[in-house]
Amino acid sequence: MGTIRITTCSFMLSLLLVGNAQAAWTLNLTPGVTEISRSVYNLHMTIFWICVAIGVVVFSIMFWSIFHHRKSRGAKAHNFHEHTLVEVIWTLIPLGILVAMAVPATATLIKMYDPSDAELDVQITGYQWKWRYQYLDQEIDFFSNLSTPREQISNEAQKQAHYLLEVDRHLVLPTDTKIRLLLTANDVIHSWWVPALAVKKDAIPGFINEAWTRIEEPGIYRGQCAELCGVDHGFMPVVVEAVPPAEFEQWLADARAQQDAAAAAAGRSWTLEELMTEGEQVYQRVCAACHQPNGTGMPPAFPALVNSPVVLGDVERHIDIVLNGVQGSAMQAFREQLSAAELAAVITYERNAWGNNTGEAVAPSRIVQLLQGDGQSEQEGGQ
Amino acid sequence: MSTLETTTVTGEQHESHHHGPAAGIGRWLFTTNHKDIGSLYLWFSLLMFLTGGVMALLIRAELFQPGLQLVEPGFFNQMTTMHGLIMVFGAVMPAFVGLANWMIPMMIGAPDMALPRMNNWSFWILPFAFAILISTLFMDGGAPNFGWTFYAPLSTTYAPPSVTYFIFAIHIMGISSIMGAINIIATILNMRAPGMTMMKLPLFVWSWLITAFLLIAVMPVLAGVVTMMLMDIHFGTSFFNAAGGGDPVLFQHVFWFFGHPEVYIMILPAFGIISQIIPTFSRKRLFGYASMVYATASIAILSFLVWAHHMFTVGMPLVGELFFMFATMLIAVPTGVKVFNWVTTMFRGSLTFETPMLFAIAFVVLFTIGGFSGLMLAIAPVDFQYHDTYFVVAHFHYVLVPGAIFAIMAGTYYWLPKWTGHQLNECMGRWHFWLSFIGVNITFFPMHFIGLAGMPRRIPDYALQFADFNMVASIGAFIFGFSQLLFVWNVIHNVRSGEAAPARVWEGAEGLEWEVASPAPYHTFTTPPRVE
Structure with missing residues (x-):
């Protein structure tokens, strides 16, 4: 009897310990780093x-x-009232x-409420279900997506330490610098929150909200979207990486170089295999949340891509939808979210995966042309 | 003597004076009797409570462990939305209206509600509203999935097609509430027995009078905001669509102008019930009757001035933040007065602890804990950390579950012998109480911790550091949920059997409802009593 009880007890304990090797029983608010x-x-x-x-x-x-x-103790009621x-x-x-x-x-x-004298401005835009970070005056602009593999979410793989709190690109910020954050959203209301900075501000379409922070210690600080923003609200974390100012300057230079390299990649010619490999990665990272990893979608909100008339039909229309989105639906415009090579790769992938075999490859140069052409026509329209 | 004279003068009405209930289903469909309608409301509310409860258990089952196990995120969002809507509009509000229907005429010495036919109508449209709402679960695209607060544009441009049915259901619920409120006000103001002056009204009646005014004030605002959504969705307007020049934050202002008074609509009648029960089982008059009335009225008035404390993170100007922070903190004063009065009523009383009193004491303690977290949430700079986390979930469940729901259960146990004529089974009542009390705390107390540790609300999956307390909370939820089957058993058992109850069921009970026999005859106070 006694042994059974001890075994059960230690089994329960080990469940708790193994399940959460990382976790303490966190009870309280973090004092944070600002x-x-x-x-x-x-x-x-x-x-x-x-x-x-x-x-x-x-x-x-x-x-x-x-x-x-x-x-029962013989108390008699008094009469004051x-x-x-x-x-x-x-x-x-x-x-x-x-x-x-x-x-x-x-x-x-x-x-x-005093964001004056900020030394760096970062614009944060909420998208369903990712964050876009634009370093104003620094020509850096990128999206930050959840990087936890789907297998971990569906319990097919061991969950890692930062399960659901990890992204493909961190928001890198300098320490000891007053940073102004400008928040807005592209679709529905989101809320950008990092507990260690005590910053939580709603990102609202049509509004630009202001917040600021001055991080004192280098480190990685994790947070999440706090406002219900649709089906994958639980899957759009925020990861801030604070580095000393000198290191930040180096990061800025590297990031710019990386952006240039991506632009250059669109200029060279790609084989179908290269496009398919790159496309699958982009698809799983960006598209799979709605259209599902196997392209079956979740109709009616998120249509299937397998045997889809758009994907199997006219390539120009397919490109147009991926680049410019579909008004009044959840389909976003990806022209700014992905590089020309990534766009070409993912469109190629969709047209040749899961039994869709059009055999067509979309050349990155074609996308570059379209992006530049549209830019020109927009300018003309503006004049 | 006087009865004889009445009979001779209005002889042709003699038959209708003493008739009992009609036979068959027609009794319930066409009834204008306040007791029948009260029972209908209460049974309906119990059904909705169990329905919303099953949804809550689905949510807690999914959150038992990190990872997605049982439901898809989309369905999870439908569950949180429907759970909130059903509990607020289907369980808590109809339960209080049911108690009002049963008790207000008996407490003020009136023969029935002032507008009995409207009373029938205000109940019978409710099942249709909820049938429409629940049917959205089976529609293409699923049920509403944007949270019970349905913030635009998630609930307009990005909503599933079923949102239109949701809007229609909300309209019907609103009409039902407004009709119920009009009826309650008309009854209290016009049908009091001779000598029943306003400052002699039992506190349950006072709190309902104030609640009814809140309902009439804010239900049209809710109807307005859902109609604006309808226009945005179907008629090309852009009230809440930034791309068309509209303002998504406007939605939140209008919604919470309804939403905050709504919170007090769900708690003021609870205050009333507790103010009836504590004096009875303390065998001592309620301490500070007048201050209780003034405190309730102050809370009601303040409720119109604090709505934007739900929106501290939307980016209001500093002055706005400060105004709503100070106004919200002020609410602690009248609420504190009420708690102090209840405690002082118990002080130097002669206490016994029957089931209704157990629930009432638990209400005072746990509601106060919910009040403390409310005060913490009022502090705007700290609210930036609490907002939209499980700390908020813990807060409002503490004021709604061991707050409003415990008060409803306390009131049910308190008046059940009057309704059925059978004494309570105290043993089973205690089992229900203690399991609920333990379950509710295991469920909601850890939510304070996971909220402070940083877990946002309304997420189907979470990071590993939140795992332990989520598991505890889920276990508590199942204890609490299944304990409610004891409540159902207790009520049904009491309707069917039990020792005969005397007119004054509880030793220390005061008030007109205890002057009539148990069970209360189908018609009471056809001749008004005289209150000294």
């Missing part, structure tokens, strides 16, 4: 302890009554406590 996040944490703890103190007093009186004034002075006192004392809470809260809020 001055603001620390004052928020201190406010939180102050108010928490005030609530605990009030609770202890009120519940002690209540439980004292429950134990001592019970009928009104006392104006007491009522006034217990109206005024809480009011005083509230004022005492409001003062530091107001001070912190005023600090949070």
Whole structure:
């Protein structure tokens, strides 16, 4: 008997431990890594302890009554039922406590609302279900997608330490620099949140919201979208990588070089195999959330691509939909999200995967042409 | 003497004076009797409570472990949405209207509600509203999946086609609530027995009078906002569509102008019930009657001035944030007064702990915990960390489950012997109480921790550091959920059998409802009593 109980017990324990080798039983808010996040944490703890103190007093009186004034102990009911002075006192004392809470809260809020003298501006745009980061004046612009493999989500593979909190490209920011964040959204409302920075701000289509941060310690800080934004709301994490300013300058240079290389890749000629390999990667990263890894989609919102008339039909129409999206549907315009080579690859992949065998390859140069051509016509239209 | 005179003067109405209920299903379909309609509301609410509860258990089952096991994210979102809508509009609100129907006429010495035919109508449109709402689960594209707060443009441009049915269902629920509220106000203001002055009204009646005014004020706002959605979806307007010059934040302002008073619509009648029960089992008059009335009215008025504390992260200007933060903190004052009054009522009383009292005491303690987390959420700079996390989920479940729902159960146990004529089975009542009390805390207390640790709400899958407490919460949810079968058993058992209950069911009970026999006759106070 005893052994069975111990075995069961240790089995349960090991379940907890193995299941979460990483995890402590986290109980509280993080103090974070900015001055603001620390004052928020201190406010939180102050108010928490005030609530605990009030609770202890009120519940002690209540439980004292429950134990001592019970009928079974012969308690006789007294007859008092009104006392104006007491009522006034217990109206005024809480009011005083509230004022005492409001003062530091107001001070912190005023600090949070002062984005002046920012040294770096980053525009953050929420898309269903990814973030776009544009470093204004730095010519850097990229999307950040969840990078946790689907097999881990569907329990076919062991979940890694940063399950659901990892992305393909981090938002790299310099430490000890006041950074202004400008938030907006492309489709529905999202909310950009990193607990360690105590920044949570809604990204709203048609609005540009402002927030700021000054990170004090280098490190990787993880957060998530906080506002319900559709089916994959739970799968659009935020990962901030804070590095010292010198390292940040180096990163900027590397990132620019990488963007140039991607542009150059579109100029050379690609074989069908190359396009298919690259296309599959892009598809799984960007398209599979809606159209599903095997192209079956989730109709009616997300149509199937297998045997789809668009995918098997006129290539120009297929390209147009991928580049420019479909108005009034969940299909986004990918012209800015992917490079010309990636666009060509993914379209080629869709036209030749899962039994769709058109045998057609879309050349990256064709996409470059289209992107540039459209740019020109837009400019003409503007004049 | 007077009865004899009445009979001779209006002899032809004699038959209708003392008739009992009609036979068969017609009794329920065509009834204008406040007791029958009260029972219909309560049974309907119980059915919706169980339906919404099954959805909650599906949610908790999916969240038992990280990874996607049982349901797809799309269906998960439908479940969170439908669970919220059904619990708010189908379980809590109709339960309070049912209690109001049963008890208000008996408490103020009126023979029935002021507008009995409208009363029938306001109940009978509800099943249609929920049939429409629940049928969306079987439609192409699935049920509404944008959360019970249905923020635009997720609920307009990006919504499934079933959103139109959802809008229609909300309209019907709103009409039902408004008719119910009009009826309650008309009854309380016009049908009080001679001598039943306003400041003698039982607190349940007072709290419902104030709640009914809230309903009339905000239900049209809800109807307005869903109609604007309908226009955006089908008639080419752009109220909430930024691309057409509209404003998605406008939706939130209008919604929460309804939504915050709605929160108090779900808690003020609970305050009323608790204010009836605690004095009874303390055998002592309620402490600070007048201040209780004023506190309830203050909470109701403040509820119109705090809506944007649900929107601290939308990017309001600093002055807006400060105004809504201060106004929200103020609510703690009248709410505190109520808690202090309840505790002082118990102080130096002669307490016993029958099932209704157990639920009432649990209400005071756990609602206060929900109040504390509410106060923390009011602090705007800290709310940036709490907003849209499980901390919020913990907060509003603490005020709604061991708050509103425990009060409804306390009220049901308190008045059930009056309705059925049978004494409670105390043993089974206690089992139900203790399992619910333990279950509710195991479910919702850990949610404070996972919220503070950083888990957003409304996600079907989560990072590994949230795993332990999610598992605990899911276990608690199943304990709480299955304990409610005991409640169903208790109610059905009490309807069918039990010791005969006297007119004054509880030793310390005061009020007109305890003057009539148990079970209450089909018609009570056809001759108004005189209140001294």
